[in-house]
Amino acid sequence: KNEVEQSPQNLTAQEGEFITINCSYSVGISALHWLQQHPGGGIVSLFMLSSGKKKHGRLIATINIQEKHSSLHITASHPRDSAVYICAILLQGGSEKLVFGKGTKLTVNP
Amino acid sequence: KAGVTQTPRYLIKTRGQQVTLSCSPISGHRSVSWYQQTPGQGLQFLFEYFSETQRNKGNFPGRFSGRQFSNSRSEMNVSTLELGDSALYLCASSLGPDRSAFFGQGTRLTVV
Numbered sequence: 516k517n518e519v520e521q522s523p524q525n526l527t528a529q530e531g532e533f534i535t536i537n538c539s540y541s542v543g544i545s546a547l548h549w550l551q552q553h554p555g556g557g558i559v560s561l562f563m564l565s566s567g568k569k570k571h572g573r574l575i576a577t578i579n580i581q582e583k584h585s586s587l588h589i590t591a592s593h594p595r596d597s598a599v600y601i602c603a604i605l606l607q608g609g610s611e612k613l614v615f616g617k618g619t620k621l622t623v624n625p
Numbered sequence: 626k627a628g629v630t631q632t633p634r635y636l637i638k639t640r641g642q643q644v645t646l647s648c649s650p651i652s653g654h655r656s657v658s659w660y661q662q663t664p665g666q667g668l669q670f671l672f673e674y675f676s677e678t679q680r681n682k683g684n685f686p687g688r689f690s691g692r693q694f695s696n697s698r699s700e701m702n703v704s705t706l707e708l709g710d711s712a713l714y715l716c717a718s719s720l721g722p723d724r725s726a727f728f729g730q731g732t733r734l735t736v737v
Binding site: 550612615617 | 667
């Protein structure tokens with residue numbers, strides 16, 4: 516069983532829709548990252564969370580440490596949001612070792 | 626401030642050859658981590674360096690090695706290349722543990 520599970524694997528939405536991507540993990544973490552990867556490979560770190568909620572523009576990330584669960588929300592989705600969104604956990608212990616989910620491929624149609 | 630720079634961006638090698646990939650972290654970042662991304666396995670951790678010391682290593686064979694220099698630049702080396710080593714290799718830098726990671730654009734290695 517993967518330490519990090521994401522759902523859904525694929526998501527297709529219409530422009531303007533509210534999007535939610537979920538991430539569950541099974542081990543103790545010191546932080547959780549949400550990453551965005553566009554075709555071509557480059558990865559952008561969207562958020563790093565260790566508790567609560569963070570907001571940046573139309574993106575909101577939440578984490579519940581007790582339930583070992585995080586969500587990434589996109590409000591008023593736009594075709595340029597189409598990408599793969601990856602959840603990654605930073606294991607406890609002071610290392611930089613990230614463990615990744617398989618990613619959620621989001622397609623937003625105009 | 627320049628981002629994380631990986632060179633080369635694309636590389637084609639033959640089975641049995643070796644390859645060296647380079648990563649220049651963001652200025653001031655002392656932690657560099659390397660990852661392999663393949664369609665089948667997704668993103669997997671290779672190793673992590675902090676102040677020239679390897680602090681963590683993923684589950685990869687000894688053909689995969691790396692090092693970090695005093696200026697924090699890092700290299701990874703893969704010897705005796707196999708077809709299955711074809712992947713996108715990403716490096717990320719950060720100020721240290723529990724700090725945001727910044728990724729490079731990756732090096733796409735194709736082994737033929």
